[in-house]
Amino acid sequence: MSIESLFSPLRLGALQLPNRIIMAPLTRMRAGANGVPTPLNAKYYAQRASAGLIISEGTAVSPEAHGYPGDPGIYTAEQIAGWRVVTDAVHARRGRIIMQIAHNGRNSHSSLRPDGSVPVAPSAIVGNIPALTRDFQQVKAEIPRALEASEIPVIVGNFRQAALNAIGAGFDGVELQGANSHLIEQFLEDGTNTRTDNYGGSLENRSRFLLEIVGKVSGAIGADRFGVRLSPFGQYGGIHDSKPKELFTFVIKELSRHHLAYLHLIEARGSEIGLTDELHENAVNNAVLFRSVFNGPLLSAAASLAIEQKHADAIVFGRLFIANPDLVERIKGNQPLSASDRSTFYGGAEHGYTDYKTFGEAA
Numbered sequence: 001m002s003i004e005s006l007f008s009p010l011r012l013g014a015l016q017l018p019n020r021i022i023m024a025p026l027t028r029m030r031a032g033a034n035g036v037p038t039p040l041n042a043k044y045y046a047q048r049a050s051a052g053l054i055i056s057e058g059t060a061v062s063p064e065a066h067g068y069p070g071d072p073g074i075y076t077a078e079q080i081a082g083w084r085v086v087t088d089a090v091h092a093r094r095g096r097i098i099m100q101i102a103h104n105g106r107n108s109h110s111s112l113r114p115d116g117s118v119p120v121a122p123s124a125i126v127g128n129i130p131a132l133t134r135d136f137q138q139v140k141a142e143i144p145r146a147l148e149a150s151e152i153p154v155i156v157g158n159f160r161q162a163a164l165n166a167i168g169a170g171f172d173g174v175e176l177q178g179a180n181s182h183l184i185e186q187f188l189e190d191g192t193n194t195r196t197d198n199y200g201g202s203l204e205n206r207s208r209f210l211l212e213i214v215g216k217v218s219g220a221i222g223a224d225r226f227g228v229r230l231s232p233f234g235q236y237g238g239i240h241d242s243k244p245k246e247l248f249t250f251v252i253k254e255l256s257r258h259h260l261a262y263l264h265l266i267e268a269r270g271s272e273i274g275l276t277d278e279l280h281e282n283a284v285n286n287a288v289l290f291r292s293v294f295n296g297p298l299l300s301a302a303a304s305l306a307i308e309q310k311h312a313d314a315i316v317f318g319r320l321f322i323a324n325p326d327l328v329e330r331i332k333g334n335q336p337l338s339a340s341d342r343s344t345f346y347g348g349a350e351h352g353y354t355d356y357k358t359f360g361e362a363a
């Protein structure tokens with residue numbers, strides 16, 4: 001995409017975007033007690049309302065789905081009311097916001113789980129990134145418990161209800177976290193899924209969990225308000241598959257049948273969570289590889305890389321939106337961009353969250 005084309009409108013299913021500069025889902029670990037969003041969260045999102053679309057931070061679909069201290073939820077009346085303040089604030093500034101719904105699977109920690117039990121996953125295979133405890137301590141990942149087959153429909157139902165709750169809280173739509181080593185990706189890839197039931201083994205079986213969720217959520221809120229995020233070839237969290245091209249070609253073909261609002265692809269970099277900008281060695285360009293496989297709008301989380309490529313319909317920016325609440329205006333005005341401070345990404349309060357200035361304020 002060229003810089004100019006970022007400023008043309010874009011239709012994503014039922015959503016009409018005034019520009020193609022999208023705010024990435026960004027976990028900031030600043031929700032209030034019990035995963036309830038606060039007025040500070042509302043201020044942060046409202047500051048960024050000129051984005052073509054805001055995708056919220058990953059939000060837990062159930063008490064068992066949390067992955068980090070201070071990550072929000074969307075399964076209690078209190079949480080729905082808290083999110084309503086956020087969506088109202090964004091809409092008051094004429095923005096659009098959708099919620100990313102998530103289950104962290106094995107990347108969680110027992111201290112975050114209601115009964116103190118170890119995290120769940122398709123199979124009892126440990127991840128390679130440290131977990132964060134309730135008290136923000138980094139600790140070794142725990143060996144997860146493999147989900148019983150009977151538990152899987154319950155989790156599928158949690159995603160459906162979370163999507164309905166998000167719409168009830170005033171969100172314009174919902175994105176499914178199928179990327180970055182969360183539970184859905186743990187089911188998809190054979191490095192994390194060695195199940196021998198209907199949810200493991202063949203491509204069809206490993207994709208079943210994702211596709212069941214997609215079917216249920218589409219049925220509940222409408223596919224035209226629903227997008228899916230994937231990270232083909234990603235390696236974050238020790239995730240890997242023996243045949244990623246075949247796997248994601250199959251998955252994306254299947255997703256095409258649902259007529260989703262969009263597919264959101266992360267380019268495989270040294271870190272899909274924005275730790276480095278380096279592409280993996282020999283990395284394929286996901287937007288190029290899968291553009292022809294998907295029949296709807298394609299969002300690319302690849303920042304500078306994607307602006308030069310023609311395969312995406314919109315570009316998704318993460319860290320630049322952390323540091324530049326007025327990113328859209330700055331790109332349009334060719335103004336300098338501020339850099340984000342990694343030390344304030346996760347946890348804390350206003351500092352590094354709502355105190356980044358617009359270009360006008362900083363001048």
Ligand SMILES: Cc1cc2nc3c(=O)[nH]c(=O)nc-3n(C[C@H](O)[C@H](O)[C@H](O)COP(=O)(O)O)c2cc1C
Nearest residue numbers: 024025026027057058273274301303317318319345
């Ligand atoms: C602080 C931080 C939190 C993130 N949280 C999420 C998240 O909740 N869900 C998700 O899908 N990706 C998450 N990511 C990944 C980003 O959405 C994005 O793909 C990544 O930062 C690369 O884009 P960038 O180079 O524009 O920052 C996070 C990244 C960062 C830096």
